[in-house]
Amino acid sequence: MFGKDLEPKPQTNWRGESGLKLPFYRRVWFSALMALIILASVAVLGIYAVVVAPLREKAEQYDLEEIRKLEAASIIYDRNGEELSRIYVLNRTPVPIKEVPQDFINALTAQEDSRFFQHDGVDYIGLVRAVYLNFKAGEVTQGASTITQQLARQTFGLMEKSYKRKIMEAFVAQRIERKFTKSEILELYLNRIFFGKNFYGIQAAAQGYFGKDAKDLAIEECATIAGLIKSPNNIEPIRHPERAIKERNYVLERMVIEGSLQRDEAERLKLKPMVTTPQSSDPRLSYVFDEVRQEVVSLVGEERASIGGFQIYTSIDKDLQKAAETAMKKRLAEVEARNGYAHQTYTQFRGILGEWFKKKNQGTLSQDEKRPMPEYLQGAAIVMDNSDGSILAMVGGRDFIDSQYNRATDGVRPVGTAFTPFVYAAAFSKPGYFPMTPLADEPLDNRRVMIGGLTGILGEWGMEVDDPKWSRNPISAREALVGSHNSATVRLGERVALEGGRIRQDFRDFTKRAGISTELREFPSTFLGATESKLDEMCLAYSCFPTLGKRPAKQHLIQRITDFRGKTVFQLDEKTLQPVRAMDEIAAYQTHTCLSEALHRGTGSPSIEYGLGDFPAGGKTGTHYESKDLWFLGYTSAVTCGVWVGFDKQKTIYPGAFSNKIVLPIWTDIINASTKGRAPQDINPPESAERIEICRVSGLRATDFCYDKVKGPDGVERSVRSTYSEYLRPGTSFNTTCPVHTGEGLPADLQAFHQAITQTADSALLAQAGKFANIEAVHLQDPIILGADPYNAEKPILRARPVNDDGTPILRAVPVGVDEGDADEQPVIKLKPPPAMKIEL
Known part of the structure; x- marks a missing residue:
């Protein structure tokens, strides 16, 4: 062709001869196209040589046997480096592929990878489709990762969001496809993947959401679990049933399109409600270990946490943690043993749960018989280091197996009269208010407070006695706080923190700086603790008092995490350990002195009967209206400890159940245990006071x-x-x-x-x-009687007097009259003679 067309030929049209037409390969556009093709080829070869080839070579280095290895156990250490426990950060129970129903495999492939059984690890058709849809949308809306690619990413930690990671992922996926069968890949994938709420693997998800083994899942349950994969925490059916239903129905529709489900069957299943069962717990965990596990996932990410093998260094004191758990169980058992106690006890619930399991094993449970939930009295406790906010001990409830709800960190309850120290601290921060400020101690119309009703007289349950009385005389602010006088506290709060019948903004800001992050209620009932709060933030706020107004920036449980190679993946930063100024140092100290007396001679005085040690400490009882929520918060110079007791469904524990009868014994046991290795020191006043x-x-x-x-x-x-x-x-x-x-x-x-x-x-x-007016008091300098004192005379109080360095008393000037004194005794003043005067004429 090229040899015969060397000479161009003229072309003719209706306008006449148009000239000569060059062959296409001699035209400019063809030359430009060929140049672009050559440049593109060179670029592709360059990119392959520089980028792709090294990635392919690196992909060959991964040990595919790691895919068979699921999470390694992580070791939790206490603050002294001693091993506390070995846990699996992720809740996982591997099962063979033969125990996974075919309906689930159909739902999975329809949702995640419809060409799974045809491709070699990379779905090129899906990849092109995703690129086109993303380009059309102007953003990334479609993914193209196959099941095999997802397995590669989670096994080898290919988390980086970049094109290099996608290429590497594709090469590793192709290697996996060459080494394992499709059934093996599915089994490895389904035992590793995350399904939300700490459920890893198909078995954990089936047990957690539907209370059954994976092999027993119904079609709609298979579709529900398969629909979770793309966004597990946002769709999980326990918290978001509507979202889960929508995603389930989408998976059912995809199954119809892929031919694995009939249309009429899918439409019938779409109408079913979302029915779940309460999740079961991992018996290897406790409240504090579960909190560690959740914090690890939060710090390193879910996919990285799936690898496991971490060394987790915590701030927990092993001995103090054990003492706190023991005190909680022992003291609440004593409450339940009280004559006339009318609620479910821990022992009774053990029997109820045993009967339920017996029926379950016998197959005689009715459809409506759900696993019984505990209704016995619960409690929570936190011990925090005042210097840096590290948590030394945490108790989230009485039994983690019965209930995984951590009341220490998640419970939000009315604080009761344990809130009142912040009313006094806010007042002491203002000019003209101090512990001797007089307050009226007399009945108060409840319409001013509105606790428990809108009429009548405000009760004085804060005094924690069966028959409280008003003195009907002015009492000092100190006595009002020490004795927990409700009416006097409200009157003080009205003066310093109320404006127009609503809580002032400066008081809200004051409590937030102290560490109470929950929003205060608008009305005066806030002064008596009607606002709900969390135990951990109340501990943080109380730590202001022994530290003269400074508190840790935040609480923390984990100090450092290293991976199985020993590489540090998390380290607590120095900024977190720095204290922040929360309140005026003098106001904090004045409040502390009141709380010290409250513990020893006020509402907390029964602590002496419970065995409180002889060391400097302070604290405050907290009884909410009708004895529904009981608190005690207190501290030494070293630690702050808070304890809460109540029911998960709020109700009166029993009439007259005050916190100094129920919570204070628990707090006393824990605070005594905290002094071992942390000897309490005196809390000294500010130098400026x-x-x-x-x-x-x-x-x-x-x-x-x-x-x-x-x-x-x-x-x-x-x-x-x-x-x-x-x-x-x-x-x-x-x-x-x-x-x-x-x-x-x-x-x-x-x-x-x-x-x-x-x-x-x-x-x-x-x-x-x-x-x-000018008489100075005469103070005795030495004892009047030496030896035996048959008259039982009053002994003088020896007082310090100013002396010189040699011990002689410093003499003071004494005013005398003109004629007083002996002339001979008066000092003679000798002056040097003046110099001679020279006069020149």
């Missing part, structure tokens, strides 16, 4: 007369100083002194002097008070 001495009787500044007669064990009555130290913000005006202790029986001049400085004398004495 000013110390004053307060009379315990009057609540005002103490005088030298603030003593009370106390009869000792020997029957002898002695005078005991009745004061304590208070620390105030600099510049706080509080100068009124005690009017109760008047020094009865002292000489009249001393009484007059005392009455003058306390400004409580009658008018007759006030007229003479001026002459005592």
Whole structure:
């Protein structure tokens, strides 16, 4: 052809001769096309040599025997590096392919890979179709990974989102297809794939969603599980039944299209409701280990977690964890043993569950008989390190096998009067409020609070006694918090945190900074803990008090994770360990001193009977209305511990069930155990605070007369100083002194002097008070009687006095008159003579 057409020939049309026509291979467009083809070929060869060939070579290096190996056990270590447990991060029970129903294989291939039995690991038709649809949509809407490619990705951790990963995945998939049969590939895939909620593999999904083995799944159940693969957590049928139904019906429709299901059968199945059974638990887990497992999945991702073999270093204290679990079970069993206890007990539920399993094994269960759920009294506890927020112990319930609901991290319940310290801390942060601020202790109309009704008088259940009384006299803010007086607390809250009948924004901000992230209710009932909160965030908030207003930025359970090669895949960053300022240091310390007294002489005082050790600590009871939710939150300088007790379905535990009877014993056992290796230290006041001495009787500044007669064990009555130290913000005006202790029986001049400085004398004495204005009190320096004291004389309180470095007292100037003093004793002042004056004329 090329030899005969060397000469161009003229062309003729209706317009005449148009000229000569060149052959196509000599035209410009042909040359350009050939150049592009050559360039494209060179580019393709270059890309293959530079990109594809190395990836193919690397794909040959993967050991395909790893596909048969499912998750390796992960080891959990405590904070001291001791092994706590070996767990499987993923809930998986492998089954052979012969135990997987054909209906499920049909549903799987119709949904995920319709040409599975025809391709070599890569579905080229599907790949072209996906590229076209994605280009048409302008975004990635279609995937083209076959079942074999998904198996390769999950086995070898090919998680990177890039074209290189897709090419590598395709090469590995082709190798898998050459090594394994299609049945083997299906078995390996179905035992590895994630189906949502911590169900890995077809058997775990069948048990978790439908309470049966995989071999017993019905067609619509097969379609439901197959429909989960593309987005397991967003479709799983327990939480999202409507989404699961929609996806199930789509899979049924695909089965009709692929010819594995008749149309009329599919339409009948589409009308069925979504019926699931409660998931069963892994008996190898506990609440704290399950929390570790979930956190690992969150930190490293679900697909990476499927490999397993992690070394997980936690903050858990093994001994303290055991003590917390033991205390919870022991103390709640004591509550259930109480005479007249009217609710289901833990022991009774064991019998109920045993009967259900007996019927199940005998095949006599009716269709409506679901696995019984526990209704016995539950509890939760958290122990947190104050310095960095690390969790030392966690109890999420009484029995993980009965209920996997973690009440320590997920439970949201009214806090009750355990919330009140934040009302006082917010007040102490404002000028003019401090622990001696007087509050009215008298009945309050419940219409101002609206707890338990809209009428009547607000109850004083916060005092945690069977017959609470109002003093009907002003009491200090300290006494109101120590004794948990509801009415006084509401009155304080109205003054500092209420505006227009609603909670002020600055108070909301204050509680959020403290660590309480749940939104506060709008009304004054919030002051008594009507707002629901979580145990973990309440522990975080209470840690502000022993740390003088600083708290950890967040709580954490896992400190470090390494993979089976020893490579670190997670490390807690330093920022997480840094404390944050949550409240004013003086307000935090003032609240702490109140909570310390609340524990030892207030609503928490029964802790002494329960065996509380002799160490510095503070805490507050928390009883919600009608004794439905009980709390105790407290701390030492080292740790903060919170405990909650109640029913999953809220109800009264029993009339008069206060937290200091039920929760406080648990807290006491745990806090005692926490002191081993973490000796509590004194919590010292801020350096900027000013110390004053307060009379315990009057609540005002103490005088030298603030003593009370106390009869000792020997029957002898002695005078005991009745004061304590208070620390105030600099510049706080509080100068009124005690009017109760008047020094009865002292000489009249001393009484007059005392009455003058306390400004409580009658008018007759006030007229003479001026002459005592400059009198300084005389303090005894040494004991009056040496040896035996037959008269039982009062012993002087030795006080510090200023001295020089050599121990001699510092002399003070004494005012004297013109004629006073001996001239001979007056010092002689000698002056140097002035220099001679020279006068020049």
